[in-house]
Amino acid sequence: MLRSTLALALLASAVPASAQEAPQTAAPAAEAAPAYPDLPLEQAAMRAHVMFLADDTMQGREAGTEEYDIAANYVAARFYANGLRPAGDNGGFLQRVPLMNxxxxxxxxxxxxxxxxxxxxxxxxxxxxxxxxxxxxxxxxxxxxxxxxxxxxxxxxxxxxxxxxxxxxxxxxxxxxxxxxxxxxxxxxxxxxxxxxxxxxxxxxxxxxxxxxxxxxxxxxxxxxxxxxxxxxxxxxxxxxxxxxxxxxxxxxxxxxxxxxxxxxxxxxxxxxxxxxxxxxxxxxxxxxxxxxxxxxxxxxxxLFESANVAGLLPGSDPAVADEVVVLTAHLDHVGVGRPVEGDSIYNGAMDNAVGIASLIEEASRFQKSGERPRRSILFLAVTAEEKGLVGADYFAENPSLPGKTLVANVNLDMPILTYRFEDVIAFGADRSTLGPIVRRAAQNIGVGFSPDPMPEQSLFVRSDHYRFVQQGIPSVFLWPGHAGPGAEGTNHFFQHHYHRPSDQLDQAPVIDWEAGVRFIEVNYQIAREIADADARPVWNAGDFFGTLYEGPMAR
Known part of the structure; x- marks a missing residue:
């Protein structure tokens, strides 16, 4: 059962509220970064989400655990604070996901x-x-x-x-x-x-x-x-x-x-x-x-066990297209507690994917602060059981909690590696649909380049939650900071030293670049804004293999 108590709700709501205040600078230890660095508010807000979600008390947020449920309530509280409407089950933010090992x-x-x-x-x-x-x-x-x-x-x-x-x-x-x-x-x-x-x-x-x-x-x-x-x-x-x-x-x-x-x-x-x-x-x-x-x-x-997706809706403003929904996803779960490495058995999942969830929350905040609702509706969706095979996203894609609405696009945020100032972005799957030009324009608008997939052998287009939407015929992309400049070295270092290891935590080295995080949120915001405000919904490029295989809307 999902656990939802007043104490958890108060805990979930309290952390980000304090994060929005001017942060206090702690006296740094002799050889350690300060626990509470003096950051601009947007960066501090993003860091605050990761502080909570990747803390040891979350025990690695494995789907089906009490700690994951606390994290889900935290995200629901943040969605509510950012003006989103509940889009889960029974008038709430949580969509129950029945699971089986x-x-x-x-x-x-x-x-x-x-x-x-x-x-x-x-x-x-x-x-x-x-x-x-x-x-x-x-x-x-x-x-x-x-x-x-x-x-x-x-x-x-x-x-x-x-x-x-x-x-x-x-x-x-x-x-x-x-x-x-x-x-x-x-x-x-x-x-x-x-x-x-x-x-x-x-x-x-x-x-x-x-x-x-x-x-x-x-x-x-x-x-x-x-x-x-x-x-x-x-x-x-x-x-x-x-x-x-x-x-x-x-x-x-x-x-x-x-x-x-x-x-x-x-x-x-x-x-x-x-x-x-x-x-x-x-x-x-x-x-x-x-x-x-x-x-x-x-x-x-x-x-049998149970977990939850967290769904918050920003309703569209144009009655002609408001029933069309752009879905923004990030997975909330990580792998939990596992084999100890240097005495640490908690796999915190700071980059994978607390940073993605923080980006999702702060993107919702940007829409709220803009004061201008998009023409199409936008669903902010934190999914469960990604680490168990993209299962929560698959459940939502086949059982959307939005009756009467049509899902028209998905933009996925999974483990953006933000230890460097990125000079370009990658969008796996961008060249397969009309989402590609939108991503390129967003990158140009923040002054970075757009690069092709530098790791085609990894087949990342089919290895994250967006692929479950692709399998429903929905044009989708998976966005990452790119490999230009320091990017390749930063990405390789993370995979070699932190990926699916206990060291993927808030104080990992090199440290997370929160300024880069805010820039990553901005490019995502621009992508979502353009998709939602465009005259036409996204379509697959004519003859694309995935669009054809899964019978999605196709360009002529």
């Missing part, structure tokens, strides 16, 4: 049968490792098998591994990984077992199995076997089942190469040839029916 409860059973041969029982840990199924505590599938190469169905990109086979009523078997010739963002969006199972389900398959194909982007099978009970998280449907995109097509597990060889006995293309070809990730492997069927039984352990 799930993992395999036992080894499961994989039995392969080929006509004229004795059934072959595959061995756990040697031939296969099972997957958990969030939709049911018991999963049974008994069906013919069909091999579909890499399992990629993307005709617009010149790849269709399903060509020539009918997978309806069958279990699809595919190699893990994805062809390197595809764009990195497309690889990331199509390459997971869940994404491949979703595609197989759209084509009628009743189950999906990955074959471990060791490479730079995949774990060795032994490592997967050692971690076979790793827990995953999803949100919960009204019927109590865990949400997946295609529930009729569960991911059943992963095969080792030795396990795969057993399923290929008597196949038109022997396993040895498939294995040799798979050394080239761009290989074109012909789909084929395998000469047998597989009976799979799985048991899944499921644990």
């Amino acid at each position: 799930y993992k395999p409860a036992e080894h499961g059973s994989f039995v392969f049968t080929r006509r004229g041969a004795e059934p072959v029982t595959l061995s756990f840990g040697e031939d296969f490792v099972p997957a958990g199924d969030p939709t049911s505590e018991t999963t049974t599938v008994d069906a013919p098998l069909v091999f579909v190469g890499w399992g990629i169905h993307a005709p617009s990109e010149g790849r269709d591994d399903y060509r020539g086979v009918d997978v309806r009523g069958k279990i699809v078997v595919f190699l893990n990984g994805v062809p390197e010739e595809l764009h990195s963002e497309i690889r990331a969006s199509l390459g997971s077992a869940n994404a491949k199972a979703d595609m197989a389900g759209r084509l009628g398959a009743v189950g999906a199995i990955a074959i471990n194909n060791p490479g730079p982007r995949s774990l060795p099978f032994a490592a997967q076997a050692a971690n076979w009970q790793r827990s995953r998280t999803t949100w919960v449907n009204p019927d109590g089942s865990g949400h997946v995109d295609t529930p009729q097509t569960p991911v059943l597990g992963t095969l080792s190469r030795e396990g795969a060889a057993k399923l290929f006995q008597g196949a038109r293309m022997p396993w040895e040839q498939v294995q040799a070809a798979a050394a080239d990730s761009n290989a074109r492997l012909r789909a084929m029916n395998l000469p047998g069927r597989l009976a799979v039984t799985l048991k899944t352990e499921r644990e």
